[in-house]
Amino acid sequence: QITLKESGPTLVEPTQTLTLTCTFSGFSISTSGVGVGWIRQPPGKALEWLALIYWDDDKRYSSSLKSRLTITKDTSKNQVVLTLTNIDPVDTATYYCAYSPSGTGGASDIWGQGTLVTVSS
Amino acid sequence: DIVVNQSPDSLAVSLGERATINCKSSQSVLYSSNNKDYLAWYQQKPGQPPKLLIYWASTRESGVPDRFSGSGSETDFTLTISSLQAEDVAVYYCQQYYSTPWTFGQGTRVEIK
Numbered sequence: 359q360i361t362l363k364e365s366g367p368t369l370v371e372p373t374q375t376l377t378l379t380c381t382f383s384g385f386s387i388s389t390s391g392v393g394v395g396w397i398r399q400p401p402g403k404a405l406e407w408l409a410l411i412y413w414d415d416d417k418r419y420s421s422s423l424k425s426r427l428t429i430t431k432d433t434s435k436n437q438v439v440l441t442l443t444n445i446d447p448v449d450t451a452t453y454y455c456a457y458s459p460s461g462t463g464g465a466s467d468i469w470g471q472g473t474l475v476t477v478s479s
Numbered sequence: 480d481i482v483v484n485q486s487p488d489s490l491a492v493s494l495g496e497r498a499t500i501n502c503k504s505s506q507s508v509l510y511s512s513n514n515k516d517y518l519a520w521y522q523q524k525p526g527q528p529p530k531l532l533i534y535w536a537s538t539r540e541s542g543v544p545d546r547f548s549g550s551g552s553e554t555d556f557t558l559t560i561s562s563l564q565a566e567d568v569a570v571y572y573c574q575q576y577y578s579t580p581w582t583f584g585q586g587t588r589v590e591i592k
Binding site: 395397404405406407410418419420421454456458462463464465466467469470471472 | 480515517519521523528529530531534535538540572574576579580581582583584585586
């Protein structure tokens with residue numbers, strides 16, 4: 359059974375750096391074709407794709423947030439980490455991590471429950 | 480970036496009736512080497528993460544009821560719920576994963592009339 363769980367701070371002050379961790383089980387991110395991505399959703403708004411890391415360490419980012427985002431993986435810990443620098447109240451959102459297997463061509467078929475991050479001073 | 484637009488923004492359908500949601504991408508998401516459209520549909524209920532319903536435009540995810548179907552190719556796609564059930568009340572999103580950055584539509588809210 360594949361599961362993912364997001365963790366990180368619930369409240370962050372503006373200008374700080376947000377670090378979120380996705381801890382997963384049931385698959386290896388070293389498996390060919392596998393990717394783990396991050397998606398966020400501001401309260402009452404639509405989904406926004408942020409970043410993706412593949413089994414071979416290929417990394418892809420949102421065009422609008424590319425300069426502020428970094429995604430990394432720790433294969434030994436079964437974790438994927440997302441950092442977002444210079445955070446702003448508009449970054450308030452529920453942040454999800456999701457598993458993208460090769461079998462779907464990359465569509466995310468397992469999601470974590472999400473973690474709500476509020477940006478406020 | 481590929482822009483994905485959904486229509487309508489919301490719709491109300493009677494129980495047992497058909498619901499149709501459209502999705503249009505700003506460029507083709509058909510990968511010629513395997514003839515697959517890299518377009519997915521997700522369902523999101525309040526307080527829950529999105530759930531994958533359809534991938535490759537028309538392949539139903541395991542466990543998804545067969546009243547959900549996806550169709551279309553290249554730039555124009557449709558999600559159809561053939562007979563709306565009460566548990567289908569949700570927001571539905573399409574997503575292209577043909578090229579990064581992957582992008583979502585703005586969502587369509589489906590309610591009971």
